[in-house]
Amino acid sequence: MDAGNPGFFLINLDGTVTPSSALAAHIAIGYGSAPALPEEPPERLPLARAFQLNAEQESQFMKWLELARKRHRDLRWEKLAALAPVQETRISKAGNAASGDEDGHVRLAYRKIEDAAGNLAAIAVFTVDASPGRALARELEAERLRHKLEVRDVLALAANPPETVGAFLVDARTRLDAGRKEWEAWLAERKVAGLPVPGAWGGTAEESPGQRLFRELHMVKGNAGAFGFESLAAGAQECEDFLETLKQPGPGSERAGARLAASLSGLRTQLEELLRAMKLIEGEGQDAMARVLKWKLERLVIGTAVFDLARVEPPLRALLEATRKLTFLSPAYLVRKYRNLVERLADNLGKQVNFRVTSNTGDIHPESFSRVDEAIVHILRNMVDHGIESPAEREALGKGEAEIGFEFVAEEDRVFLRIRDDGRGMDPASIADRGVAMGLVTRSEADSLDEVGKLGLIFLERFTTRSEADMVSGRGLGLALAARCVADRGGNIYVYSRPAEGTRFAIELPHIGQKRLS
Amino acid sequence: MASSVVIVDDSKFQTMQLGRFFSDVMGFQVLATGENGEEAVELYRTHKPDLITMDLTMPKLDGRGALTRILGEFPDAKVLVISAVKGPLLLDCLSIGAKSYIEKPLRFDKEDFVRDFKATIGEILQSS
CATH class of the missing domain: 3.30.565.10 (Histidine kinase-like ATPase, C-terminal domain)
Known part of the structure; x- marks a missing residue:
């Protein structure tokens, strides 16, 4: 909308808009009573241009204007106003166009203006900046999503035995690091050789670095999904997708390569954060104790294999049996x-x-x-x-x-x-x-x-x-x-x-x- | 004498809700209920109610068709559109002569909704 400064403007029944700058000199607006219509507003814009409407939207707006003219006496104005085809619109922030600021959103409030005979003369439109509300809603949504994923992570950490989760996270980190290292070394080699980076991967008899990375990502994705780490699974999927597009290099390869690198490092960070979160939940000390205990048990169990159990006295045999079963x-x-x-x-x-x-x-x-x-x-x-x-x-x-x-x-x-x-x-x-x-x-x-x-x-x-x-x-x-x-x-x-x-x-x-x- | 109403909606549940509201809250006499546009026309002919409410998306004859036929036969008929449709179709119906509209969903649990519903019925009954 480029109807001048936001705040107030007029819609005329002929489908034109009088911007507020053109009105400013003529009238003063009070909220208590309907403003008087200026006799000859100097400048008018076509409605379609002011609201950036296509032909169909314009025809609908004209229909609404006609309805408003016809029914404004017997149909309550709020009900008519609620039917106006444009309730909210974008407005470019004057002077800020180059700064990359997002366009602002304004809500429109319509008020009718009657002439002395009680006929509808024009419609005043007040604009209310809705941008802060929108920005807030966007932020809240992002926050809600982040929170949801965090809760999922915590639930996943809590729902699975710490030993298995820990093993998975460490395993995922190892896989990712190994796959990444090979892939990056391969890229570096190609660079030194003056070959296009990244180049086509896959299709060789031996597992290529690209295939290796793909396999590791696939595995991380599957296990992350199994434990319920949805954000991690999504991160691995994203890496897989970038890697897949690099299989056959094209014009966008360089960019995809950069995005893959960024996604891989993002995935690595996610893993670290989960490991940290796990330690917060489970406690490092307990984890260490559990490991010692397991190690001791394993030694005992190995012991049970050394004895010829048939020749061991029954009481000892029962003890060995019980020990073995502990694991x-x-x-x-x-x-x-x-x-x-x-x-x-x-x-x-x-x-x-x-x-x-x-x-x-x-x-x-x-x-x-x-x-x-x-x-x-x-x-x-x-x-x-x-x-x-x-x-x-x-x-x-x-x-x-x-x-x-x-x-x-x-x-x-x-x-x-x-x-x-x-x-x-x-x-x-x-x-x-x-x-x-x-x-x-x-x-x-x-x-x-x-x-x-x-x-x-x-x-x-x-x-x-x-x-x-x-x-x-x-x-x-x-x-x-x-x-x-x-x-x-x-x-x-x-x-x-x-x-x-x-x-x-x-x-x-x-x-x-x-x-x-x- | 209590005002009378005919309620037409293809959802039985909504017809029931509306019927209860008109009789219990508004003190109307609910003369009949129907499920489609053809019934709307028939029921209007039979009962000549003070008010007829109708949905816009209905089987057989839709709300716009029924509205056109009713107003063709009875130009003074008071038709209240109760619909979730709020675009060009609703503008059309109001231009043709529907007295007013109520937007679905029906939120009889919300004060604002009930206040607006009551005001709308009041306006329609007062109009000539």
Whole structure:
């Protein structure tokens, strides 16, 4: 709006505006009574220009003026004024245009001006600066969001055992630092060699620094989400997105590179702050005590393995047995984090999932499966996102509430973790077709595979059934990363599935810790 | 004699709320309620109430159509628009001849809302 100084101006019934500067010389305005209309206001602006209206808005404003003229006697003015098409407008701060100040907002108050015969003569408009209110509202909103995220962080810190949260945060920091270091070294090398920075990454046989960084970010994102550190997950996602745009360098690469660097350092700061917050909540001293205690226990437990328990006197045997079990945890406790993850993801996607845990051994060694944490997280994300149908779909199929089951099976020399859902399942033939279409296998290779082999194609990097990446399962990397993680720990991963019945993943690992005593 | 009203709204709940307000607070006689524009026209013909309230977005015949037909047959009809719509359509209805409007949501728990509602009905009844 450029109708002169804010404060007061007139709208004439012909659809023009008389700015206050032009009126100032003619009239004085009192709030008590309607101001008199000057006989010949000297300067008039078209309404559309004064309010920056497009043709449609202008026609609506004219309609309103006509209505006001016609009905101002029998329809209460407040009701008419409330219908004016412009209630609030932006006003450029005179002289401040170059300073980059935001435009101000003004609320408009309309008052009618009648002539001696009681006809509507013009409409006076008073402007009330709404900018401070708006700025305050914006600030409050930002503050509210910050507070919300902080509360989430605190809840995440409180809802998970300090040991696991601490381990995650330290692990995330290590991963991030390592990934970053490699990436930055690579950038520096290219710079020295006179190559464009950043350059294309990915597509090599060995893991490139870009792929490494991407994998670490993906992992940090997944685990952060699992613990409920939403801002951290979002920060990692942001880094992933920048890195993804750098895969094929283009005109905006330099800028994206700078933004990636900034986001990475932001992510690092977030991690440090969470670690600091954790110490505030848990206390450093306690943390240290817990570590000593755990260390002592481990030594004792190692002791139990040295004895030939069959030859130990029963009272001592009971003591050793009890000692060993001190470090064991119930499966329900171990999977708390995964339960949180599933519930949170399901919630985000508007799904309902029942989480069930069973174990054939009662308590288990706490590190039985933490080695393949990465794989578990990816599998669960996939299940909730792709496997489980929406509540409406399930109802139509008569399937009832969805369930994800966790089953721990310990055998003499190996342990199994089975994760199953009762979702839509996968069709081996379709998976094979998809693999062929994506160029991951040839037709004849695909045809030679049995059902389990066909399903196994989902573990190949770049296998995805989606064209768009999303927050939950990313870009089809998840299951490939899961498979790599299990393989790195000397284990195997299997998938079985039946369309409409569900999908089952099995992770087989060498047994950790001691053989069972009984 | 108590003033009379016909209430038309496609939401049964809102019709009920409005009916209660007109009878309990305003002392009106609620002659009938309807759910769409066609019923609005029919009910007006049958009852010739002192006031008819109507929503704008309704099935069969919308509020604007019903308003046009009622005023075509009964130019003195007092029609109060009660709607969440506040744009060009409402301007149109007021130009055609709706006496006034009340903006939804219905907040009978708010003093301001009730005060404005009462004042609006008073103005309509006084108008010729």
